[in-house]
Amino acid sequence: MRNVFEAILECGHDEDFVPVESAEFRATEAPAGSENKLAVLARRVELGLPLWHPDDRSDYSGLTGAVRPRE
Numbered sequence: 001m002r003n004v005f006e007a008i009l010e011c012g013h014d015e016d017f018v019p020v021e022s023a024e025f026r027a028t029e030a031p032a033g034s035e036n037k038l039a040v041l042a043r044r045v046e047l048g049l050p051l052w053h054p055d056d057r058s059d060y061s062g063l064t065g066a067v068r069p070r071e
Helices: 004-011 035-047
Strands: none
Touching: none
């Protein structure tokens, strides 16, 4: 089973799926909740990788956001 979706199709549940780390399992600097982080997580699921890398960004330090003026 390559990913959780194949596990569900084959077994009817995801209990037998075990993520496997490979060379494609790299940390990301994308902040939590960002479109980029969601894309990274989706790709990890597709590849059958663990969702959470121990070196993924864990805070928002050094980031700046857009400030929208009040109307």
